[in-house]
Amino acid sequence: MEVISKNEILPEDLKLEVQSKNIEKLSYIKKHNLIIKTEVKQLIKRKDNEGGSITAWQLDLDGVPGIVLFEETGLKYEKQMELYVGRQIYVKIIKIIPEPEYVICSRKLALQDLEESLFKKIQAGQIVQGTIHAVGNKFVYVDIGGYVGRISRKDATRSKLPIPLKGLFTVGEKVQVKITNVDYEKKEIGLSIVEATPNPWMTANIQKKDVVVGHITKIITTPNGHNVAFAEIMPGLEAIVTVPAKGFALKPGDKIQARVTKFDPQNKKFRVRLIQKLAK
Template sequence: MSEDMNQVEVANYEAGDRVKGQVTKVEEKQVIVNIENSKLDGIIPISELSSLHVEKAEDVVSEGNVLELEVLKVEEDALILSKRKVDAEKAWEKLEEQFESGEVFEAEVKDVVKGGLVVDLGVRGFVPASLVEAHFVEDFTDYKGRQVTFKIVELDKAKNRLILSHRAVVEQENSRKKQDILDTLEAGQVLEGTVQRLTDFGAFVDIGGVDGLVHISQLSHEHVEKPSDVVQEGQKVQVKVLSVDRDNERISLSVKETLPGPWSNIEEKAPKGSTLEGTVRRLVSYGAFVEVFPGVEGLVHISQISHRHIGTPHEVLSEGQEVKVKVLDVNVDDQRLSLSMKDFEEREDQYPQDYEMPEESKGFQLGELLGDKLKNLKQ
């Protein structure tokens, strides 16, 4: 086609027109296309190929591609075209719909820049570092090229501003999971969880997307000084659900309730006639309570403390003292152990072998125990 005929054809177009063109040549800084239904050529400068920075035109298009383009400028024998403007116009329409609906969509991270990530959605989308994840990320390098889910959190077409968030997607999903779990949790359930963090008053345990609190008193049957003595962050634990407050999203859990009680198998651990070592925990008017296993205390009746008569246990014992005791009786149902120290008392004259223990020393009465507690309360 002659130059005159080209000029005639060029005259049929003006800036803003939409045309289709097939790529005939990809150069380093521009792309040559043939305008559909004509012999006319068009030129797409590399800056008009994409909303993102492009190093080489071949990274965006290939020979044979048919592109929808907008005329930027009409020159004597060719059209200067833009792929970017057409892509952007289409993109804004879709993006506005996605923004209004709160749609979650997937897109490839095109680049990692200072302060966040860049995504090509027909227009340049930016993900600030604080909106990438719900947790802190030090290095975003490996995000480049990854498919990630996003929501649009800010859109301003006039300012060409598009802000995306992956964090919002994560938090939305976590919130949904949390609600699902809260709806299905019931007191009494036993679940596996992971210790998330420790505080002075207990441990927060993740039970599948929602955290529950194990109060320090529910960590063990034994007395716990600080949670880190019993559990560590990241540790898997069995927990029992004590209560669920759905309105305030609070869950109370117990590790202690999943563990064998201190009195479990006590008949095997402390059979009648066996000798144990223990610690004097409390002194009362009628005897001494000695802890022989964590959480297991037995009573040494005052008559079983010494062969000689004593007025009060304080005469020969003190709290915290380590002592040796003999098991006289085991009552599993009432969780009671009757103990004796007399056999281990150092003395020259021993009772004869056929000496029979006084009847009152074979145990202790519930009334005595309650009476002592009532005295303490009155004080």
């Protein structure tokens, strides 16, 4: 269990000088309206006294059981709760039950506080650290201090290879993101992983005659009937591939070894000559 400070875009540990039992420490946290970062231990479903059911996250707050009812999760659908088991979440304490000792918490209130604090500090152009919250087919979701932003593929990676986003990003992974725009009225933040990373044309250490490895991204046919192949040598760096007249049949996805014949980063011109196809 970590106690969170709202004074930073990325929350950090807040060291509490509280020498007391855990339940007293939790009382201190509640009194001072602090936010806790803790792990969801399991999803529990039980019958209530009126014949209905209760669905909640179970937490362990330094030995004191905690629960977050669905209504306090901040989620739209109850079925989403299972996805958070084993993951860290932000919560605020809303009630402490003395007998038996347990704590009722709210993720929804914690996120509201973090979001309010976040929007007071951020501005377009800032680069901050985020955490991969979820990965879908078309979008990557990144958490920056409690706010989860949606990033499209073109803003998530420079790679043009047909690799699913789940093959490029992992939930829990730390990434640098640039805040591209802030809508203070709608409470929306635009994020980009690509813009937070150096342009490979400016940073790549590639020289003429170097041997490089890449993957064919596309093959186009020119008006005079010639096929031209393109290969991604690294994300954001695509080269035109000169192919010997005979003996090679290339298709998108093929892994190749090639020799650099031209690398002009200022004019973004990159050419390589095929040496051989490689096993994938």
